[in-house]
Amino acid sequence: MQDNIIPMLGVVTAIRTDTPDIKTFRVEAVGGGKCFEHMPGQCAMLSIPGVGEAMFSITSSPTVKDYQEFSIKKCGCVTEWLHQMEVDQQITIRGPYGKPFPVDDELLGKDLLFIAGGVGLAPLHSVINYVLDNREKYGKVDIVYGSRSKEDLLDLPEIESSWMDPKSEMNVHLTIDRPQDNWDGHVAFVPTYVKELEFTPDRTVLVCGPPIMIKFVLQALTELGFEKTQIYTTMELRMKCGVGKCGRCNIGDKYVCKDGPVFRFDELGELPAEY
Amino acid sequence: MKKLSLNALNRFFGEIAEKQTLIAPIERAGQVDFGVWSESETVRLDVLKTVKSAKGAFFPQVEDMVRFHMQGKNIEINPSEVMNEDFVIFGVRACDARSFDLLDRVFLSDPVDPFYAARRAHGTVVTLACNEPEETCFCSNFGIDAAEPAGDVSAWIVGEELYLRANTEKGETLIKDLEDAAEDAAEETKKAIRAVTEQLPFASLNLEGFDGEHLMEKFNDPAWAELSRACLGCGTCTFVCPTCQCYDVRDFDSGNGIQRYRCWDSCMFSDFTLMAHGTNRPTQVERFRQRFMHKLVYFPSNNDGLYSCVGCGRCLSKCPQGLNIVKVIKALGGDK
Numbered sequence: 235m236q237d238n239i240i241p242m243l244g245v246v247t248a249i250r251t252d253t254p255d256i257k258t259f260r261v262e263a264v265g266g267g268k269c270f271e272h273m274p275g276q277c278a279m280l281s282i283p284g285v286g287e288a289m290f291s292i293t294s295s296p297t298v299k300d301y302q303e304f305s306i307k308k309c310g311c312v313t314e315w316l317h318q319m320e321v322d323q324q325i326t327i328r329g330p331y332g333k334p335f336p337v338d339d340e341l342l343g344k345d346l347l348f349i350a351g352g353v354g355l356a357p358l359h360s361v362i363n364y365v366l367d368n369r370e371k372y373g374k375v376d377i378v379y380g381s382r383s384k385e386d387l388l389d390l391p392e393i394e395s396s397w398m399d400p401k402s403e404m405n406v407h408l409t410i411d412r413p414q415d416n417w418d419g420h421v422a423f424v425p426t427y428v429k430e431l432e433f434t435p436d437r438t439v440l441v442c443g444p445p446i447m448i449k450f451v452l453q454a455l456t457e458l459g460f461e462k463t464q465i466y467t468t469m470e471l472r473m474k475c476g477v478g479k480c481g482r483c484n485i486g487d488k489y490v491c492k493d494g495p496v497f498r499f500d501e502l503g504e505l506p507a508e509y
Numbered sequence: 510m511k512k513l514s515l516n517a518l519n520r521f522f523g524e525i526a527e528k529q530t531l532i533a534p535i536e537r538a539g540q541v542d543f544g545v546w547s548e549s550e551t552v553r554l555d556v557l558k559t560v561k562s563a564k565g566a567f568f569p570q571v572e573d574m575v576r577f578h579m580q581g582k583n584i585e586i587n588p589s590e591v592m593n594e595d596f597v598i599f600g601v602r603a604c605d606a607r608s609f610d611l612l613d614r615v616f617l618s619d620p621v622d623p624f625y626a627a628r629r630a631h632g633t634v635v636t637l638a639c640n641e642p643e644e645t646c647f648c649s650n651f652g653i654d655a656a657e658p659a660g661d662v663s664a665w666i667v668g669e670e671l672y673l674r675a676n677t678e679k680g681e682t683l684i685k686d687l688e689d690a691a692e693d694a695a696e697e698t699k700k701a702i703r704a705v706t707e708q709l710p711f712a713s714l715n716l717e718g719f720d721g722e723h724l725m726e727k728f729n730d731p732a733w734a735e736l737s738r739a740c741l742g743c744g745t746c747t748f749v750c751p752t753c754q755c756y757d758v759r760d761f762d763s764g765n766g767i768q769r770y771r772c773w774d775s776c777m778f779s780d781f782t783l784m785a786h787g788t789n790r791p792t793q794v795e796r797f798r799q800r801f802m803h804k805l806v807y808f809p810s811n812n813d814g815l816y817s818c819v820g821c822g823r824c825l826s827k828c829p830q831g832l833n834i835v836k837v838i839k840a841l842g843g844d845k
Contacts (some may be wrong), residue, residue, distance in 0.1 A: 238620040240575050240588045282762050283577035283584060283767040310785030321761060324584045326577070472784045474758045477620050480753030480774070482782060484803060485789075487810040506728045507797075508789050 238477050241281060247301065249321055253386045256353055257317055258293065258305045260446050261327060267295050268302055269327050275336055275468055275496045276361040278329030280304065280316070281477050288312040289473045289491070292330065295363035305356040305388060313420045331476040332495045335440060335466060344438040345373035348449055351424045351443025355388045357468045358442050358493075366402055378431065380409040380424040380471050384417045407431060425450035428458075435459035440466045445509075452499065462499035469495045469509055483499035485509055511673045512690035518671060522546055522599070525683070530596040532566055534559050543598065554600055554666065557643055558823060562751030563605040566598045567628045568612060570748075570773050573760070574624070577767040591627035597683065597719065599635040603658035604648045604819040606636045608751030611819070614812050615754050633679045638695070638702060645822030647711035647835065653819060656702035665695035674813035711820075711835050717843025721810030728802060732840045737797030739830040744775035746833070749823040755781075755812075776800050801837045 249259035252322030262282075263269045272278070272292050288310070295301035316325075335341065346365065350358050365372050377397060381387045388409065398406050409420040409427045420427060424447050424479045435458055441451050448467060455465060471483040471490045478492035486505035488494065513521055525531045527742050531546040534553050541556040543563050561570075573589040609629075616625035636658035639646070646825045648655055657663065661680035675681040706712060714825060718727065747753040757774035760767050776799045782788050795799045808817035818834055825833045839845070 239622070240777040241586065243584060245585060263705060266526075283579060283769065284762050286760065287758065313785070320582075323582045326586065470784075471789060472782050474756065474771075478618075478620075479615050479622060479754070479756075480758070480771075481776060481803075482774075482806065484799070486728075486775075487721060506725070506802075508795065 238441075239289075239328070239475060241328040242269060242277065243323050245420075246319060246321060246328035247321045249319075252305060252388050252390075253381075255308045256305055256386075256388055257308075258303050258389075259316065260299045260301045264324070266418065267300060270330060272296055272330035272333035273356055274364045275332070275335040277332050277476075277491075277495060278302070278304075278327055279331070279473075280312070282312065282315050282319075285315045286312045287326070287474075288408055289331065289470075289476065291357035291360070291468065291495070293359045295360050295367060297364055299368040305353065305359065307353040309319075309461060323444070328476065331491055333493065334439055335468075335496050337361060337364055341356060341438060342371055343373060346375045347433055347437040347439045348375070349424060349428060349439060349441040349443070350375040350377075350379045351447040352386065353388060354441075354443030354447070355364070356442075359389060361440060362397065362404075366396070366404070369403065373401035374437075375404040376407065376431075376433065376437070377404060378407045378409070378424060378428055379391045380411070380422075380427065382411050383414055384410055386410075423450070424449070425454045429454045433458060435461070435464070438464050438466070440470050462503060463486050465499045466496060467499065467502075469482075471495060471509060510690045510692050510694055511675075511684045511687035512694065513671045513673065513687050515666070515669050515671055516551070519548070522552070523548060525597050525599075527826055529594065532596060532598040532685060534600045543600075546599075547611045552600070554637060557602065557639055557646075557784035558821065558826075559747055560823075560827075562821065562823065563601045563610060564599060564608055564612060564751050564754075566596075566632060567609065567625055568616070568756075568773075570588070571770055572624055572772070573768060573770045575769045577760075577769065579767065583682065589624075590766070591623050592631050593627070595633070597632045597633045597635060599637075600656070601634055601636045601660060602639055602821070603636060603653050603655045604646075604821040605751050606634060606659045607648075607651065607653050607819045608821075609634065611752045611808075611812075611815065611817055614815070619791075631663035634660035634681055635662040635664060635673070635680075635683070638665045638698065640662070640666055640702060642705050642709060643822065644710055646706070646709055646820060646824040647714060647822060649706050649709075649712055650714045650716065650822050651818060652818055654703070655706050656699035660766060665698050667695055667698045670694075710833055711822075714835065714838045715843035716805070716816070716838060719805040719809065719816070719838075719842060720814065721806065724802075724806050724810065727806050727841055728798070730841055732845070733798045734794050734839060736832070736840055737794045740777070740793045740797045740832055741830060742777050742779060742793050742796065743829065744777045745827050745829065747777055747800070747823040748773060749827050751819055751823075753800075774784065776803070797832075801834060804834065805838070805841075 244261040252256040294303045474480040478489035483490035535544040578585040616622040639655040804817040
């Protein structure tokens with residue numbers, strides 16, 4: 235009965251360093267297997283007792299059978315602690331929380347466009363791999379992903395070996411903010427690149443990144459003829475309970491933890507811009 | 510209807526307290542607040558407003574949730590037990606009784622909060638009509654009748670007698686051994702109370718426009734800047750409020766394990782929404798607006814039009830800057 239706010243144990247079984255400030259943690263239940271099932275876009279509360287508890291999007295796809303992964307940027311108390319831990323460390327975990335991306339309804343059969351900036355790829359990573367594992371259920375797939383530098387691109391080895399593999403039938407467009415020596419790819423901010431790529435407005439868009447990037451991506455998409463009803467994003471606010479009761483992530487008459495974190499932009503338009 | 514002489518009240522309390530915990534308005538250090546009754550305590554049924562509301566009986570200011578023991582890389586998790594003993598809360602006023610309904614909307618909606626649900630299941634609420642409503646009272650605006658309080662048992666003081674009416678099975682069990690009385694014994698008292706509440710200065714506030722339909726209009730009203738200017742962000746309003754239910758979750762390292770507990774929190778505090786990359790409510794204007802928008806617009810929008818205010822008036826007397834929800838309603842409601 236207490237499951238919705240009392241955590242269970244998880245074990246960190248692998249840690250991968252992705253960028254100078256992002257690591258990906260593999261979490262399993264004690265004795266192996268996933269702690270719980272989830273859908274792409276849903277989140278979980280991770281905690282280390284005595285340090286704190288925080289909400290993270292689940293980065294791995296539900297199609298991964300044995301574990302869940304979390305790509306986490308080091309930026310506060312809890313994340314600092316997570317970044318210094320070693321394999322076999324136990325943590326506490328509870329979830330899944332929130333509304334997922336509508337992968338099994340609205341997105342079915344659609345031509346998809348993923349747009350991500352920096353660690354904003356983390357929540358979309360789950361959706362992209364879910365789409366990849368059910369490739370026949372979706373139309374064209376394009377992924378625009380940008381970061382500050384080549385070193386800051388999350389999941390680059392996986393992007394190159396899996397998403398860019400012609401068998402995946404996905405077009406990946408990588409970009410970095412400033413030119414650098416070992417990079418012969420595109421150089422531009424994500425919103426500019428989206429405009430340059432001239433996507434036709436028949437796509438369903440999933441976007442995640444820093445608020446300023448989202449703002450300009452939305453502008454770029456509007457210029458290309460996209461409607462707000464075609465664009466989904468996922469939000470982040472401070473949370474404590476995860477079940478719409480502690481009041482922290484309340485915006486307008488919505489709670490990001492339970493009514494989100496996935497929102498369509500037309501839904502967001504009806505809410506105060508307090509995010 | 511049952512009755513009990515006020516002289517015999519302490520004996521009745523003693524009988525209840527033999528079997529279960531009794532919570533009542535008790536005077537301690539010059540303040541009256543809900544506390545655990547014992548024979549040596551002074552019960553003050555004449556005081557209309559306890560400093561803090563009665564919500565703590567079901568949503569305590571601090572409540573243990575889970576305890577952890579750390580050993581190397583391993584963690585042991587021991588969830589705290591939910592309330593498993595019956596208790597009675599006596600002397601709850603009509604406004605605070607309504608606040609329980611509002612808290613139910615939050616904590617008993619899916620997914621049900623196990624700690625709150627257990628306290629609700631084990632608690633028996635005895636309410637007391639307000640013989641002398643005060644100038645700061647405005648419960649009637651929210652459809653609350655101070656003369657007819659809800660709860661498992663409703664009670665009225667008439668002269669030297671206390672009349673009690675059971676409204677639920679729990680209530681009947683509590684008062685079944687008391688002396689029978691005429692069903693209409695409190696009618697005159699009720700009339701007298703209503704005559705007073707009708708005349709109160711804030712008896713008819715104009716709440717027009719506080720609904721989901723006008724959400725953005727209310728949010729964008731320029732009046733918020735002026736209304737919130739004096740706010741210190743002290744959170745007093747939140748802590749005395751019967752309907753404020755925001756909470757924080759914190760860990761305390763006791764030296765013998767780590768206790769995770771939840772405690773009352775306030776959206777008026779600057780760190781309420783603070784994240785590693787900043788806060789979405791950077792000034793007191795946004796925080797002040799959030800508190801009142803939630804009570805008057807967001808909550809009703811999600812709860813069949815019910816306002817998250819019961820008109821108890823505690824914020825009117827406790828805010829060190831003289832800010833309160835009545836001023837907000839007057840500035841932004843139908844009379845603006």
